[in-house]
Structure formats: C-alpha cells, structure tokens
Amino acid sequence: MNALYIVCGLGLTALVAELFNARKILSILVILGLAAAIGLTIPELGTSISYFTNMVLIDNFSMAFSILIMAVTILWFWMAQDYFNQDLEHYTDRASLVLFTVAGGILMVSFNNMAILFLGIEVLSLSLYTLAGSKRDSLASNEAAFKYFLMGSFATGFLLLGIALVYGATRSFDVQGIAASVVIGSATLPAFFYVGVLLILVGLAFKISAVPFHFWAPDVYSGSPTSVTAFMSTVVKIAAVAAFVKVFSVCFAEIAPSWSFVLKIIMILTLAVPNLIAAAQDNVKRMLAYSSVGHVGYILLAFLAQPESSASAIFYYLCAYSVASITAFAVLLQVEKSNSGTDIVHFNGLFKRNPLLAVGLTIALLSLAGIPPLAGFFAKYLVFIQAIERGMISLTILAIVTSLMGAYYYFRVIIAMFLQEPAGDTLTVSASQKILIVILVAAMFALAVLPDYLLELI
Amino acid sequence: MTLYLFYFLSFLAILSALMVVFSKNPVHSVLYLIITFFCIFGHYLLMNAQFVAFVHIIVYAGAIMVLFLYVLMLLNLNSESEPHKNNTLKFVAVISGCLLMVVLVAALRGTDTMMLQDNGSKIGYVRNLGKVMLTDFLLPFEITSILLLAAMVGAVMIGKKSSKTTTPQ
Secondary structure: OHHHHHHHHHHHHHHHHOOOOOHHHHHHHHHHHHHHHHHHHHHHOOOOEEEOOOOEEEOHHHHHHHHHHHHHHHHHHHHOHHHHHHOHHHHHHHHHHHHHHHHHHHHHHHEOEHHHHHHHHHHHHHHHHHHHOOOOOOHHHHHHHHHHHHHHHHHHHHHHHHHHHHHHHHOOOEHHHHHHHHHHHOOOOOHHHHHHHHHHHHHHHHHOOOOOOOOHHHHHHHHOOHHHHHHHHHHHHHHHHHHHHHHHHHHOHHHHHHHHHHHHHHHHHHHHHHHHHHOOOOEHHHHHHHHHHHHHHHHHHHHHHOOOOOHHHHHHHHHHHHHHHHHHHHHHHHHHHHHOOOEHHHHOOHHHHOHHHHHHHHHHHHHHHOOOOOHHHHHHHHHHHHHHHOOOHHHHHHHHHHHHHHHHHHHHHHHHHHHOOOOOOOOOOOHHHHHHHHHHHHHHHHHHHOHHHHHOOO | OHHHHHHHHHHHHHHHHHHHHHOOOHHHHHHHHHHHHHHHHHHHHHOOOHHHHHHHHHHHHHHHHHHHHHHHHHHOOOOOOOOOOOHHHHHHHHHHHHHHHHHHHHHHHOOOOOOOOOOOOOOOOHHHHHHHHHOOOHHHHHHHHHHHHHHHHHHHHHHOOOOOOOOOO
8 A cells, every 4th residue: 555655656756846946866765665565565465455435456466566656657767867857847747647557457456345446446547648749749659559548448438338237237346246146147247237247357458459459559559659668568568468357356256257259359369469470570669569469368378278377377477468568669769869770770780889788688588488497488388287287288289380470580580780881880878778788688688587486476 | 208218328338439449430429429429418307407407518529539539630530540440359259248248237127116215405515515625525626726837737738848858940
C-alpha cells in the first residue's frame, strides 16, 4: 500500500516541480522515490493484508508485480532521459503522467474489487493516451494517440458491460465474493453471467493486445515516441497481464471450461499471427511491436495450462521479457537519435560504429528469441514445462515453432549489425546510457542464473 | 402504472437509440441521443436512484451533448462529408454486431425477473450515496480524483500552444 501512496505522491510532486523550477532534480527524485517504494515493499513480502474495506489486497502476487513494475519504471526513467530533455516545456507533465500510469498499474495488480480494476485500467489508459500523442508535431504520434483512445474506450465499454452482467448474476463487485458465488452456484448461475465473463475476457484481451484484439498495437507502438513505446511494451504489459491472470485465476477458475476454449483460440492466433507478420517487417520498432504481441501468446499458454498455479512462471517470463525489451529499446533510441530512423538498414554495421550497443542489442534479442543461457530461454522453458505437464503437447510444439520464427526475425537485425557495412560514423553514447546497458545485460544473465529466487516470490 | 411507464420509456429509448445510428445527419443523431438520455433518466427515477438520474441529465444531456454539438458545428460535418466506408468492413461489422446482439438477447431472455430488493432503504438518496462513497468506496472515490487529474494534465498538455512553434497570425 505504501508503494501506491508514494507513486501517487511522486506524481503530484512532479506536477508541482514545474513551479519551483525543479526539473533538473526531478528524474533523480522520481528514481529515488520509486527505489524507496520498492524498499518499503520488500520487507512486507509474505504478508497478505487487505486495505480500505477489502478494496485492495496486498499479497505476494500484488507485491511481486508492483515491485517489477516499479523496477522497470526506474530503468525506463534512466533510459528515457532524452525523451524528457528534448522538449523541456512539458517535462514535468509527462513525468507525472508516467507516474500516474504506474499508479494505475499498481492498482491493476492489487485490486480486490472490480471497481478498483476498472479505475486502475482507466488511470493507466488515460495517461497513456496522452503520452502516446506527446510528440505533437508528428502526425504518426497524433494518429497513435487517437487510435489508441478510440479503441481503448471501446474495449473499456466491453469490460464494463461484462462487469455489470457479472455483478447482476453474483451481486458482488468483490473478487472473493464473485469467486464464492461461482463456487456455490455454478449450476444455477444465469446464462448472462457467462456472457459477462466473455465480455470481460474481450475487454482484457484488448488491454494485453492478444490477437484478434491486437489491431491497435502495431500502429500505436510504432507511432508513439520510441520511449513511450518502450514503456507501453513493458510496464503497461506487465500490469495488463497481471490483471488478466488475477481476474481469471481468482474469480473464474471454477468455470474454466466455459472460457478456456475461447482463450485457447486467442492463444493460438496470438502465437502464430504476430510472429508471421513480424518476419516481414523492415522497421525494427514495428517488428518489436509485433514481437511484443507475440510474447503474450507464450504467457497465455502458461496460463491456459495451469490457471491456478502459473503466476510464478508468468512473473518470471515478464521479468525476462521486460529487461530484454528495455535493453532493445535503449539501443533503438540511440540508433534513432543518430540515424533519425529505425529501419533495419539503419542498424547496418552497428558493431563497427559502437560495439557496446551492438552487443547489448544482440544479447537482448537472443534473450527475446529464447536462446540459452539467457533469461528468455528459461522463461520459455518454464512455460513449456507448464504446458507439457498438462499434456498440451501439440500446443507446445506450435509454440516452439513460432519461437523459431521469432528467432528468424531477431537474427535479421543481428546479421545486419555484424555483417553489413556501417550506415554512419561512430556512434557516441553518453556515459549514463553505457552504464545502463551494462547493467541490463548483467541483469539478463543474473535472471538466468537465479530464477529460483523470483519463482518463489509468488 | 409504473409498468406501462417502464415499457413506454424502454420503447422510446430503443427507438431513439436506433435513430442515433441510422440518421444521416450528425446533428439529428446528437438530438436523438439526448432523447435516449432522458429516457434513461426516467428509468433511473423508476429505480429510485434520484441522484444518478439528475447527474445523468446534468452531465450527459447537458455538458457532454452540448460539447458534441459544438464539435460537430466546428468540424462542419454533414451527410455529404461522411467518409465512404469499405464494404467488406461494413459487412464484417454488421455480422459481428448482430452476433453479439443475438448472444446478449439469448442470454437475457431466459432469466427470471429479479425484483429490486428495496426494504425502504432509500438507497439512491444523495445522503446514502455520500455515506457509502466516503466509507466503503473511499479508495475508488480517491482514485477517481487521480483519474480526473491525469485527464486534466493530459488535456492541458495536448491542448496548450507550444511557445516554440507559435507563429504570428
């Protein structure tokens, strides 16, 4: 709970910072504040307390995901210095919107009441719509914001209708209350209850950008400023996936047969379609957007195999995925800055221009592709183990095939970086970004060496 | 008496909601939407939810609809300037919309009428609503303020003229 207070407080502080001309220290303040929030949350691990008349439940699930969200946000603030420094006018506004997004994310992982879930999603989305359009002179950024806003509002409508129908059937907004009436009355629940469950599924599938509700993702991801794209494909994805897992594993686990078939089709499409399309992309930013949609497929596979007990595998997957994504985007930002573009040709010969960036991006892409001994490999391995334990052999084979397709398009970038002629002069990077990339690469190896510690968190 | 009122309001609400979708002129759509809102206002009153009813009128029919009308007038939209939509898209949209309607109607058709259990609690009164908002629903109430603040910051950020790019007119 302290984490939520601190993040909201930081958001308000960021707004006021403009008055006191405190822009320069704001980033450091935010990073320190988030670190303090993590520091306050860690000692509470192992407890399970509900606050505000059962509105939020702070247990290991919520704390683990909150810590992950805040840790990735710290790395993001470190990475996105340029995003803030380019346009000083709205520096503090953007910082506060990012922090409100994080607050929404924390609510989405610790809700215990459908009202909080809805408000969390809205706080997160509304701030994000603006951030997507924060590059005001760019048409693509405006289009991304508008598309995201329209589609997002529409999806929220589905979610709300679903929550209303479920409330009508169970007379409860409380997560435990819904779960209890599902267990007691699964035979007598009216038909519209199941429609409600499916509508909630649709609304949340939009938020995690699962196929066929992913149409917004590539356009929004590639139109937004690159730093915001990095934020969307890591922090926002973590929060959305955790909310999805919590709703369906706590509330509706008892009636899994009624939604697991729909989710299975969504999962198969999410594995196959984005990986196929990503292979045809020549723009690395757009390719990463499709690949981030594709990664949801593996998470859904783990969840579908064992709805009740897959949270720790999903948590580990998201850790590995977000560290690798942040690394990839950190390099992407530097390349975009020097070449003003993110096509594969702009990555040609990056190794000769700046070896550190090239090696960092290579390790990140290998981790995303799931090559041992990196964290991404163990994450995929855990997912496949979960699926095989429940006898989902054919789906596991499909997932392995799609991850091989993933390896193909990641390797296109790697080959361009190492074997092509340089696309520009030597690329210089500021010292802080160098340190960040070294830390991120170390984290990818550390996650691979110490998965047990993370797996035991939940 | 209230039963007939209920049927009348429901009929009018559905009719005007359909007219919102089908009328070619966007201004007519907005006006029909206002009728729909007033019908829903009547429904809220029938359910003894006075506060929600009046907020509904003030916020939706009052503020938001006037905003819609202004936007329509500013953009100068009319039936001719409506962009032509792809026929395949239209077809897919009609099919999926009808499927959703069939599912919803089929799901709601078989249900028993659930009566409102109102033991004289005056549940929709402002006093009770305020009490619940500041006790049981305190956290959502406070989070809403964060939501509104975020929306406000976003609106200012998008709408404010940039001092760098302003050119004298």
